[in-house]
Amino acid sequence: MSPPLPSCVEVPVLLSKLNQTVKDAKDLACLNGFLMRTKENPDSSDVVSPAPFMLLPSSIPKHLFQTALSIQPSINELYFKVANDYDFLWKTLEGTINVDEFTAKQWEIMKQVQTSGKKKSLQVGMLRSDYMLDTAKSYDLSLSQVEVNTIAASFAGLASKIAPTHRLIIRQLSPETDVSKVPLNNACSGLSEALYLAWKAYGNPQAVVVVFVDEDERNIFDQRCQEVAITDFDPTIKVWRRSMEYVGANANLTEDDRITLDNEEVAVFYYRTGYVPTQFKSDLDAEGDAAAEKAIANPDKFVMKPQLEGGGNNIYKEEIRTTLQKTAGTADRSKYILMDRIIPHSVKNYVIRPGYSHTETADYVSEFGFYGSFVSLDDKVLLNKAAGHQVRTKQKNQDEGGVAVGVSSLNSPFLV
Amino acid sequence: MSPPLPSCVEVPVLLSKLNQTVKDAKDLACLNGFLMRTKENPDSSDVVSPAPFMLLPSSIPKHLFQTALSIQPSINELYFKVANDYDFLWKTLEGTINVDEFTAKQWEIMKQVQTSGKKKSLQVGMLRSDYMLDTAKSYDLSLSQVEVNTIAASFAGLASKIAPTHRLIIRQLSPETDVSKVPLNNACSGLSEALYLAWKAYGNPQAVVVVFVDEDERNIFDQRCQEVAITDFDPTIKVWRRSMEYVGANANLTEDDRITLDNEEVAVFYYRTGYVPTQFKSDLDAEGDAAAEKAIANPDKFVMKPQLEGGGNNIYKEEIRTTLQKTAGTADRSKYILMDRIIPHSVKNYVIRPGYSHTETADYVSEFGFYGSFVSLDDKVLLNKAAGHQVRTKQKNQDEGGVAVGVSSLNSPFLV
Known part of the structure; x- marks a missing residue:
């Protein structure tokens, strides 16, 4: 058991302060545009709500935070090389x-x-590598990688908005805490830089950036942040939101392989829907069979992930054993990746969601994500950098995460 | 009739562009925290809506805009001297x-x-002087002053957020328009500087700034902007929101005339409720009687304003005549100020409000407000400056304005 990390404020928070702070936090979230559309009206911004977030930032050892940031360019490069x-x-x-x-x-x-x-001359990578603070491997906490999101890596927009809110919350609850331990976050600008540089490298100032979106999109403000951030680099860039169906029906390919849409040339497509997880490992070999045997013996130490993304599909515990036994020797096993299960570090916190006052604390675990931006033109790397961070927090007893599915809440890191 | 002013984009806007732009504008308003609480839940930020605003900025001759800004310090000083x-x-x-x-x-x-x-040593002025583009006086447009708001002058917060949204809207509708003609606006920071400097001049770093507010406050995000802006000057400043009733019941006056509340000393009170209009003119004298005679003869050229603020109480046209005749020679006439009626310049525009799609244009008139910040300690002036601007726009056929009463919408100036 690793020693507990220092918390940004003492938990539980005094009830006399907590009620007012939760109200204040919702106001501040709105003021920062930290919003989502409602379940009832996912296609309209007439009525909106604060996106779910945690009242208190999650502590993470500073050296682990900095290590994860520093290796992001190497992860970017690895994924670029694998993809090619x-x-x-x-x-x-x-x-x-x-x-x-x-x-x-x-x-x-x-x-x-x-x-x-045909040559794939211009390529853009916008990644997010997710980690948990693992208590399973050693006495000291370590970061264990959960996954790398390759396209449609979300919440860079909203994640960039939450640090100022958390600093204000901490100041109210604990004036003596050093709020600079909640780092500011350039994720939105950092990721959007990749789209800007790709647009610029394309070389036609009239060409548009097209964002693939769904019509009913509750998380639209996260996407809008990035659309605005692109025009912050160059206000003349046209950024269009279009559905896959619309582009499918209206786009044309010219003889020299350029794409036109509504009489404009498209420089870059940015996928915020229709995404696919990139996989690196099949279990249908000797190494896979050996891993399966281990998992059948100790299912609590593993997670089985299917191809699908978006949360809610992973397999845990006893169900791992039965699924592996059922699929032994069949091709169906290849649908899954078997991963070491992380036993994450947990702390007390409060969740803030519209319609609830949440004055009771619970045990929460956090996933720390680090964004990476990568642009290459032919064999030349134009951009390769870490581009900010993201924290999602969920109750300890929830196996699955996902802000969109209503389980995780956005959060900030507190560097200790 | 003065010549029409150039518009930022051609009106009417093509319907094919307009529908999407209205949707985009609502998204961008939310993203910038340009919000209000709903009528149904004025005491909660669980569900919020974009505040009403105009799709297109209102044109104003650049020299008139700059003149109004440049005379604001003189207006600040005038009101300070009158108040004392x-x-x-x-x-x-x-x-x-x-x-x-x-x-x-x-x-x-x-x-x-x-x-x-007892000496009023520390005084704070946060004013807003409102004007309309008057077509009544001469061939050229001129600015006619409508009123000066002395305390609780509102919308400095939301007004500061709208310029970026308007620049993005204009870029979508008319890429060739120079968006720098929509000036950025420092109203929120500029007004809040007065509270910060007053707090600093008070000399006790532990003392709090108390904002008088109502519990049910739809316009809370406007107020929150200023509360956050105060802490941008110095993050250690405590800013409390309290009702008049709460302060009345819980504040104490020390023997040396300091006010304490909840065990803290109060440096500054900022009134966002319980405001009073300052008046400068009684009509119960010869000059007033002469003005009344003129208004009885030509009621269309005048407006009668009672003491109350907040919109919806002014008297216009034929009712001016009957009210003046009814109150002739009585003390009741003193309840009103008689003002020259402004015949404002009007233009075509579109209003954006939650729940409506507004694809039809109408004639709109605008009121241009300029904020002023003033702080004095004893006889020394610590701050006297113009602090940004505000535009409110309403349909031409609406006599009364007021964003809170649902008639006016916030807007930007377009300098021509």
């Missing part, structure tokens, strides 16, 4: 492609591009 | 005090302070 290594991807994904229609479809596109001989 | 001239105020307000209970009560307080011999 046709042979490695085939070797890794072959088993999955045989059983999973979605991955097979993506591979089909990749193969078409590969065999056409 | 006991004899002048008595001479001017005597008639009103005799018939109006509210003004009489304020005068009673002023008299108590005056006769106690």
